[in-house]
Each structure stands twice: as structure tokens, then as C-alpha cells.
Amino acid sequence: MNTNDKLINDLAPQKFGKLGVIWTSTLIVIIIIGIIAYIDQVIKGQVVTNMRDYALWGIYISNFVFFVATSFVGSVTVAILRLTNNTWRTPLVRIAEIITLAAIAMAGITIMLDMGRPDRLIYLFIYARLQSPITWDVIIIPSFLVISFLLLYFPLLPDLAILKDHFKEKNPVLSKWYGKLSLNWRGSDKQKALQAKSIKIIALMIIPLSLILQTIDAWLFSTTYRIGWDSTNFGGYFIAGAFVAGLGALVTIIYIVRRVYKLEDYITEFHFDKIGKLLVLACLTYLYFNINEYLLPAYTASVDEATHLNTLFSGSYAIPFWTVTIGGIILPIIILLFKKGRKPLPMFIIGLIVVLSSWWKRYIIVTPTLLHPFLPIQGVPESWRHYFPSLHEWAITTATLAMALLIITLLVRFLPIIPIQRTADEQELLKTTKTIEP
């Protein structure tokens, strides 16, 4: 059909332009530098980081938390919007699924970088103690990885079949791969029924699984006695934080992909408007949890709690704290409440600020608490009273972020960014050549 051909042509994966090649090469270089830094870390020990006995966790852990939080976008966009019958989500779901998969895969890899004895990784499975929150993490992360993959794969099957045909002449090798991965999809009733049923189950499963994932991530901190971590608020706080971080990442990447692949017809200003409103909702929720976490304790302020809050409000972490709070939460709320603020370009900038703020927010959650333990820091070198990541840590962390971007890039390169079959079905239903805008 003509309309379908246009659809397929618009949405089928295209080769990298010059920009794409430069981008991918840069990412690969960053990753290689990170791998070299990591090998050095394995040989010399983690003394190459700036973590010491007091700042015992650093950006490896805060980076890990960031990845876990970002992986929440899949369940928001795909499952929650689905369950609330927000049909406009269609052009956005594939990217959301891709981001989720990349984020959770990198979360799994990032946490291994922090281990003192990575050669004993298998012990986490064969000697696991169910009483430990880390074991819960070891259970939920692979589980979430599987469901993220299935979330991406099931809806992808029809599109893979379409692409097999599309590339039959142009690129037979690629076509063959699409064919294999499409699992003989022919659009038969039986297949459609199986697919529909499976997607329904996945959509239902992914919400509790992602909530459990965010909660366990929060419990890694709140199962300790430490001031700043020992908070009953942490579970909800992290879920809200994930909501914000995931949407921020979605907005940013959607904008870039839309520009690069010229998908303005499919991802319209309407979609940005809708996502913008969702982001405001997310930020408001997050603001509520932040007030409970930071403002309320100031009311009673036990000595230890007061020290912690003073460090954040006016002490050594004041600048990062206020930047991420204002930039990452307040600013989006204000700007996105206006229709003009929800246009694509402002949304992109806000999205970027939200992503960066999310990353630094988790740094503020991890480090200051560790630097004021119950007993005074004495008898150790003065440098142990501070923490700023070393070059090794930056190199390795940047490499993990680059690897996440590389996964996203490669998946965007080879998969249709917007679900082809679904879009076609919706257009067919409404006899229109554009995407749905109820």
C-alpha cells in the first residue's frame, strides 16, 4: 500500500551518516579508555580511585543508582501509559524500551566495577544470603533485564518481518538477520493472539517489577543506620526520582533522534506537549518526596541530622545540592507549566538539565552521608575527610555512560525507532496518514 510504503520508508533504519560514524567512533574510544582504566584498577586495586575507608562508595555506586533510575522509563511509557489508555504514546514506546534495556544492562555492569574482588562474582550466586539487600539486587536486576528485553522484543516482531522484506534487495545479509529475528512472523491470527497475550502479561509484570527494582535500590541505603540514608521515605523517594530521571532521558533522546532521523511527522509537538505535562507531574511528585526528605527533618534536627542537612544546605555540598534541586526539579516545573515551555527545543534543554541533575543528585545521596559517620573521623590521613572522584573513576564512569549511549545508538540504528506495524494499524483504523492525535 502506498501509505504503508511511505511509512516504511520513513521509519526503516538508515545507514549512519558522517555524524553517526563520528558519534559512534567517539563512544568507542571513550569506552576503550574506560576499559584500560578498569584493567589498571583490577591490577593495582581500587586505590586508583579516591574512595577510602570513609568515602567507601563513590561515583561507581551513584552512577549505578542513576542507571537503575533511568530504566524506569520503560514501565512508565509503555506500561503505565498503556494501562491508562494514553494512545499517543505509540511513537515513543520503542525508544523508551531501548533506553530501559540499555540502562538496566549498564546497571548490571556498573555494579560489578565497584567490587573489590570481581574474580569472585560467582559467589554472589552460589553463596548468596537472602538476608542481604545486595542479594535482592542480584535477583531483581537479571529479572528486570529479561523483562526489558521481552518488552522490546515482542512488539518488535512484526516490524522485523517488514524490514526483512524492505531490505531484501538492498541488503540481503541484513535482511536475513531480520528474518531470523522475526521468528517467522507472518501476521497470522494465531501469532497475533500470542503476541497480544504476551504483551499484556509483560505490561502487567513490568510495573511491579520496576517498582520492586527501584525500592530495592533505595533499600541498599536505607537498611543502614547512617544519617541521611536511614529514612523511611527512601522507597517512594527513589521511585519518584526514577520517574523524573527516566522521563528526562526519554525527552532528551527523543529530541535528538527526531532531529537526526527527521521524524517530525511522527513525533509531533503534541507528543512533546504531553510528555512535558507528564514530566511536570513527575517533578511535582519528586518535589513532594524531597520536601519530606530534606525540609521536614530540619524541624526536629537531631545533632547528626542537623550536621547532614547543614552540609547540604550551606556546607561543602551546598552548590551541587541547590543546583540539582532547583535545576532538576523546580525549573522543569515552572517552565513546563507554560505551553511555550513544552515545545520541542525548550523540552530538550530541560530534559538535558534533568538528566544531568539526576546524575548529580545521586552523587549527593551517596557521598555526604558517608563523610559524617557516627564516630569522628580521626587517625586517618586528612585527604580521607573529602571525596572527589579520581581520573580512573571518571574514565570508567564516562565509559559506562558511553556504553549505554552506544547500545542505544546501535539499537536505534538497526531497529525502527517508531513501531511500524502498530503505526500502520492505527492509521488503518482511523484512515489517516498521520499518527494518532486524539
Add this chain to the structure above:
Amino acid sequence: MEDNNKNSRRKFLDKGLKVGLATALGGLAISKISKLSAKSNSNPEEFVELMTTDGTIIQVDPSEVQEINHSNTQEPTYNVREGMPNRKFVMVVDLARCKNALKCQSACNKNHYITGDNAWIKVYKMQEAKDTAPYFMPTTCQHCDKPACVTVCPVDATFKRKDGLVLIDNERCIGCRFCMAACPYSVRVFNWSEPDQGEITVNMDMANANHEYYSPDYAGMPSLKGTIDKCDFCPHQIKNNELPHCVSACPNNVFYFGDKYEDTVSNRDEIVRLSQLLKDRNGYRLMDGLGTQPSVYYLPPVDRLVDFDEALKNYKEFESVEKPK
């Protein structure tokens, strides 16, 4: 006459030469005999080849190699994860006596071959509030009965024994440092790099040749890169009926150590009933409100025999392990 003179000269020379030769021979003989009985360092072929803990071969003078008498020390007859039967080890720290001599710290550092920057026993300079009196507080691992560190360990590397000790199996530890995050007393240290226990690993092997290499009962012998260490209450000492090193090294008898089931604690010079001591001196535990149930009791710093400012002179804010110069 002439003949006689010649003869006497000849005889004299003859005698002289022979005497000289005899002297030389005699002297040589004496020196050789004395060399035989002395310890010889000079002959390289007589060196003994040994392997250190990290696999390098070294040559050691045979005089430094001691034969270990296996019958003297006891092999552990208990399961090392279960602990010594019918014991519950406790420590009492008398804050009224602590003068910050830091002998406990240096004894612990030396006997556990601690080479990092963080000692396992730290003597904190404490002051609760601006108006309250400052004092020194030696802090070891509290060997809690509800240990937060053990609860969070994902691989069972740190464990609580029946005899009350919380120990670390460095062969199991994956270096996630969650136990360090969980411990409210900040007593755990991490080996961020290869612990430079170097030449002393040879001594280690000599001194502890009887124990299965490696054992949680012998913390720090050796320390492993990427794993956790902490105070172990010296079970390697208790096995030989000796007090932990910090307890016996303290010149002011600040520490007491013993078995709670026997209701008795002792140090080098004293032995007392634990319940009586705690009752008379109002013993308490550190951060008891957290619910960790530590095994270390503190006696409040009252009626002190200590001049705080004097003790302050020995205070090292940024150092707890002395490095070789």
C-alpha cells in the same frame, strides 16, 4: 769451638724455624676450630630456600629457620565458623584510666601486620558537647550480638560465631563494602591496594605455621587486596590461653577481657567479676540505642587519674598506623 758455634747457630735457626712453623700451624688450628663452632653467615651454598606467601622464592640463612614444635600449640578443634564452645567473649574498657598511650594500637598493628593507613583499634578523642569533659575512647570492633555488618553481607564472608566473635573470611569476601557502610562504629577497614606486608610474611609463616593457611581466626595474616579487615578479638591468642594484644599491651590496664558465661574478665594484673564491675562502675555500651548489642562495655570516665592535656600530647589526628621510616 767454631764448629760448636756453627752448630749452635744452626740449632738455633733450626729450632726457631720449627717453633715458627708450629706457631703458625697452632694459630691456624685454633682459628679453624673456633670457626666451626660459630654460626656461619658466609657460605651461600648453605642457604635454605623458602617460598613466601605471594609465591616468590627467597634464600634464608639456616640460622633463622626454626624448627616448629608442633606439639606445643593446639590445633583448632572447633569449627572455625562456629567458635570455641561454651564461651561468650566480652571486653571492658575503663575510660577513667585511658591516657592515650596508644600502646594498644601499636601492639595490634604489629601483631596483625597492619600496613594500611587505618588501624583496627582507634583511640578517639571524644567530647559529647561543648560543656562536657573530653576523654579518650579506645574503640575496637564491638562484636555485636545483632551485627549490622553480618546482616548485609551478600556472600556470608563475615559471620557471627557462637562464642560471640564476628570474623571475616577473606577468601570469601567480594569487596562490596556494604558491611563497612552498615557498621555504625566505623571499625572496618578495606585493603584498597596490595597490602605491603612483604618480608614479614615470612615471619608470619614461621610464627603461625601450625594453622591452616588461611583462617578467619588469624585476621590480617595475611591481608588480601580487595577485601575487608577488622579487629578479631585475637582468637589466635585466646587459643593459647593468652589475652588479646591490646589488653596485654596497655600499660594502664584500661582493658579487661573475658568470658561472659564465666562472669569474669581479666587483664595482665587484675581479675574481676564482670557483673560486679559493671554494677559498681556503671558500665554502658556504645550507641546501645541502635540495638546492635555490642560485646564491649565501657566504664565512664569519672574519678579520672588522667590529665587530659597531657594525654592530648600523644594525640595524632591523621595517623593511626606508624609507617617504617
Add this chain to the structure above:
Amino acid sequence: MKKHLNFHPIFIAFVSVALLGASFQNLYAQKAKNTVRLKAKYVKIMDGEIYFDIAAAAKVGKQNLDVSHVDIYAYNEVNDEEIELGKTTTNAKGESKFVLPNLNALKPDSTNTYTVNFSFKGNDTLKKASKSLSFKNADIKAKIITKDSINYISATLIDTDSTSPLTKTILNIQVNRLFKSLPIGDEYNYTDENGTIFVPIEEGIPGVDGILTLEVVLKESNDYGTVKAFVKAPVGVPSVEESTFDERTMWSPRNKTPWFLLIYPNILIFITWGLFVYLIINLFKISKS
């Protein structure tokens, strides 16, 4: 004749040089040799072994250093004869324990006094040293008596060979504990005219199953050395096990995980991964149809 004459002077020369050399050696060595002090204590365990706690220390400059890993020989001196009993080697702290099965291994002299000599033969850096111990044989017979539901320990001290009681001698009563023994009773318990002491055992001393090992000790008597008698009796309070080791707690090892953690998470995992298997089977079904 000539030969004979020639021999003598040379022989004398050889010998004198040898002697001179040796004495030079001695003189030179003596400048470096340090004095060693041997300490020895005799302990007799009733119905058990006897042993000697030996300590060797050397005075080096101003310090007293332990003499480790040297041999100490033990001799039984009887009527000017020295019978070798054996040897022992000091440990890293310069201490050693020389054990004999009982006093029958030693021969006393006519006054029923045993004399044991310990000697260190010296080496290149240390002088010879010796220590002599003389002691007679004493016995302590101890038993528990319960009167009016109070436990007492009764102990009688006698000279073994004359079987006469030793009066007005201090005996110490102790309870055997982990590192040291806990004294009970008065500081000074004097034996009466029958050589007996009668001491109440204070209540509330905890022990495993309530069993205490009481020690009656004659401490470092000039004539009789140290004599210890052990009495094991259920005169204590049973100690109460406080350990949670055998329970299922949050801090137990993995084989004692609390039930709710074993059951609920595993149910959740089972359901989740069961569904994953179902979904993957669906993928295969799609592929096959």
C-alpha cells in the same frame, strides 16, 4: 738424644701458642657474652604431673631480653650426683615448661628434699647459667562439703613424707576461669592446727552446667614450691546460653535464613521466572506457527 731435645721445645711452643690462642679467643669472646638469668618455679598438681616453669632472660646493655630457642638441661641432684632428667627448649618468649609425670621420677636426699638443677650451657653470645631448686613433697587433699545447703571447700595440707599437717600456712582458693583463676574466700586462708581450711564457696558463680573447677593452691612456698589441688563440683550456677547462633535470624549464615525470607521471595521469583519461561515458550510458538 738430639731428636728428643728438639722435640720438647717445639712441643712446648705448640702448646703455649695453642693455649695463648685459646685464651685470647676466650678473652675476646667474653667481652661480647652476656649474663643470663634463669628462673625456675616448681609446681605440683595433685594426682597429676609436676612441672617446672622456666624463664631465661639475658641482660643486654640496660635491657632484659628473653632468651628464646635455647636448650635448658634438667638434672636431679642426689648425694652429689647429677642425674640427667632431660632437656627442654625455650619458646619465642624465653619460657619453657619442663614436665615430669610425677614426683617418683625424682630421687630425694636423706632429708626427703628433692633438688633439681637447671642449666644453660651457654653459647657464643651468652654465658652459662644455672638455677637450683630444692623442695619437699606436700599434699593437699580437698573436698566439697555441704552444710545447711551452703557449699564449703575443705582442704588439708600435709607434708607427704612426714605426714604431719602444715599449720598456719596460707592457702588460696580459686575458681578456674579462662585466662587466670578468680580468687574466692578470704585473701589469707590460714590452715588450722590440723592443717585444714574450711572456706564457704560464694553463691552465684556461673559455670558450664553449673560445674566449677575449684583450685586450692599453696603458692610458692619456700619449702614445698607450689602445690595445686583441683576439685570439680556442681557448686556453681549454670551459665545461660545467650547465643542466637542456632536460631534463624537476619544475621545467620545462609543455611539458617528466616522462614519468611525463604518462602516469600522464592515464591515471587518462581512466579516471575515461571512467567518468563511461559513468554519465551510463546516466542517459540510464534516462530513455529
